[in-house]
Amino acid sequence: MKTARDDAAAALRIAVVGHTNAGKTSLLRTLTRRIDFGEVSEQPGTTRHVEAIDLRIDGRAAVRFLDTPGLEDAVALLAHVATLPGGTRIERVRQFLQGPEARGHFEQEAKVLRALLDQCDAAFVVIDTRAPLLPKYRDELELMAACGRPLMPVLNFVRDTATRERDWRTLLAEAGLHAVVRFDAAAPFTGAERELYTDLGTLLPGRREALRAVVRHLALEAAGRRDEACRLIAGLLVDCAAMREAVDATDWDDPARRQQAIEQLRERARTRVQRGIDALLALYGFRAGDAAEAPLPVLEGRASMDLFNPQTLKTAGLHLGGGAAVGAAIGIVADLAVGGASLGAGAALGGALGGALAQGWGPFGRRVLGRLRGVHELSVEEAALYVMAQSQLALVLALERRGHGALAAPVDVAGAEAAPPAALADAVHATRPARAHAEWARNASLRERWTGSSASGERQAVLDEVARALGAAAQALDTQAS
């Protein structure tokens, strides 16, 4: 563990202090993106020891946060400290820490003060701005100030309707704390994290360069995560575009069997979408089950929303332009069934013609062969892909804006409808080559992939293109939101 200690020595140490249940552990979870750190609960005194958690940059701890127990009885403690001998406030605090009460009634508070005095460079004072300005909070601030460390108040729950942010700001200014950061641990503002570290730099001029490095790292990380998210969605779209379900001509003529085949393909698409959602949750550091415990509007109403809802599909079809919505809005395209003898109609609908032309005669020949055998092939309609892209992008934006504190209120996200249709349509159109590669949708392609065959390079190229278009759509959403 030698390295850990060396890291800690170099790392900037920040104690996170505040009243019990002000959201210290939630803040830390959000800042370090560790959903399972510590224990968050409505009960007071959940955190009872001082625990360290590192923010690592390139494998090295850059910031070491100290999660401290909540202050619960500052009024009595301040009165007790005032009775102790000592010329200055800090001397009296040290006197208290050596005395018997520091191991007795005030053990929890003693841990906080000890961390503030000896174990940190600065402290975040987490404040639940919904709370009225009571003497106990003033006493807490006075005790913390007595330790002589730079304090950065972090105003939590500022989005709550019951917030008393203005009063708190006045109180903090009176206490000499003028630099204040608004940071909702459950639903941080865009850029709040950056502001947090930048403002901390004004309190710690010596560490400004290190803090700038942290900000840079966070920006890089966020961009990387966004990139990866777009790639995951691109993978989903390409897989779904490549999905095919072969139906016998005789089965095709039987409406019940045809419906069954359609349902089968829809189910495959839905399963794949669920996998995509899980992957996105994991990417943003949420567990798959967290969707339930951490409400996300996208997941609540919309995931259960049927991808193949005719109305949604029709709207999506309009965004895609052209006659793409001509299909009976079932979300499924039958390549050959539509025109009967005509190959073109079905192919144009599914955008498969472009794929067929780009791919040479391989898939085209396959289709002709299928036709000779009397087999119809079902694939997922582009409008359904559009709906998928839309909802997944909305999920990404919601996840980006959501903190890791559990017990949080739902986040209000700019609706997925706001995503610019042109950019989304670009992404959907970019999946067209996949329609000529049914094998891309199969998991067995692992073996094909490792041979590094040109096909995998092609898939990669399509993925890149789709991801790029999705990135542009997300970017447009960003500018809309700000």
Added chain:
Amino acid sequence: MIAPAPLLTEGIRALEAGGPLEDAQAAREAARAHDGDAQRIAHRAAVLAGRLGLADGLARARHLAPWVLLGLALAVTLAGLGLAGAVVDPSERRINVMAALVALLGAHLLSLAVWLAAVLWPGGRKGGSGSLLGRLWLSATARLALGRGAEAAAVAQGALALLRRARLLTWVAGLASHVVWALALLAALGALVFALSFRAYTLGWETTLLDPADFGRIVQALAVAPGWLGFAVPDAGRPTDRVLAQWLLGCVLVYGLLPRIALALLCALMWRLRAPRLQPDFALPYYRRLAARLEALAPATVLDPDTVAPARPAAYSHASGALADVTLLTGFELPPEQAWPPAPLPAGVEALAPIDGGQAQRQALLDALSQRRPRRLVLALDAGASPDRGTERLLREVLPLAGECRLWLLGGAPMTAQAERWQRWIEAIGLRDVASFTDASALHGAPVAQAAP
């Protein structure tokens, strides 16, 4: 061969491209065992690979790899010998030297050109794709050692990814190809020496389309390099069979065997130089995510442990003796906008001014209570506030001064999460007979029903 740890790590990554593996145990073990991200990831991969049988398969593959290479060499040799045999007309014992040379060296020179092109233009494909023989070697080894399943493909894919990243794929595949060709050419040369030593052949060249004089010049030009090694240079006119046989052997040696041996050595050297680079790219999102997950599993560093004994319900007693028959109501740490009193009070209930929790007002309340000694004290609290030890201390201070104490949770509906939280807290700190209620009607009267869970 590649060290097993990076290979297994990349192999597991390839396997997980199709969906994550169940790794709760492995991840926990890895997080505990190491401090660095790379070691943790490698540890996790090793545990998972052990479970999936990848590690055993890899050991088998290492053992098998040279033999597979030898088998490939054998196949190529047989093909080469067949070619060498084909150029000898067995009935007339005539050898057309030019045709023989093309048959012996043609395929070899062609594959060499392809490999050289791959080395000289590596940008064509990211990291190179390796020669056909090299690929065949890798895939056949993986197939033989690990079977046909996804595991074999994953290990092979991992190996390819590592080699590509270290820009070694071309060199490793080249090593395999050069060794195979060197063995094949050696065998062909041996067979040729044997045949030419113990049998009489007529050597010459013939052509219908070309000028024989050109052939003579080509033969002489090709003889220059072997000539440096002491092989006879045939004259342009009518060289003897012996000289031509020497020429043929010299050409196979100089244009076939020696370049292959030299290039095999070069490839081996490149391997030596770049082998340390065979490490997974830990900057990939997959590894970054994994590192973050393993980091999150690592036990937290507790700097100042909790040493408080589990909550011991301290004894307390209610006031006894002569009590004033009055219910006193006061508020504690109420928000400023809270109306006071919160509701019209029934007869027999008297409201004191609420206190803000500061030391002075607390003391004032305690003084008032010790003077009045009421039968019942109702403490109005903000239901939305978080219970804390400051509140507990006040409760413990007022309990001995009143016959009974109740908490009035303002702003909370009965049985809401907030009210329940207060009730649970009261029980947790051992003040069981302090009842809480949310409805003003419970101000007065019998012990409150809501106190019961």
